[in-house]
Amino acid sequence: PGIGKTTLAQLIYRDDEIVKHFEPRVWVCVSDESDVEKLTKIILNAVSPDEIRDGDDFNQVQLKLSKILVGKRFLLVLDDVWNINNYEQWSHLQTPFKSGARGSKIVVTTRHTNVASLMRADNYHHLLKPLSNDDCWNVFVKHAFENKNINEHPNLRLLDTRIIEKCSGL
Helix, strand or coil: CCCCHHHHHHHHHHCHHHHHHCCCEEEEEEECCCCHHHHHHHHHHHHCHHHCCCCCCHHHHHHHHHHHHCCCCCEEEEEEECCCCCHHHHHHHHHHHHHCCCCCEEEECCCCHHHHHHCCCCCCCCCCCCCCHHHHHHHHHHHHHCCCCHHHCHHHHHCHHHHHHHHCCC
């Protein structure tokens, strides 16, 4: 937690090229929502709010979502997934997305490595790690001094260890 998974996903989601490339784009903050039926309704509501009805059962919601996505290149971000407990749940959740156009993507952020394994994303996952101390310092200098000469501030070099510790690689 706290390494920047959501921030990185947001940067991708909001990128101009991504916006042009995918339609629809849907962002869902999942957190501890593990009910696949509720999650599917949330996604349908985000894609097409007029389609959702109170009495719709899970199959109806999936069919509606599937029909809306037919032939469309979509991007779905499931942010902060905690509790998809088995492959069957994930399989049910992804069923309507199979109707999307080639090149559609589902991006999942999670703090749990077992979620990535469960989703069979072993070849497509990226584990974010803290920056090294050197990289942390370089990022700090770049943003604090806008690439100006840091040598004009010799006292700052005395504080570099404390600054790096405060940043904790983030």
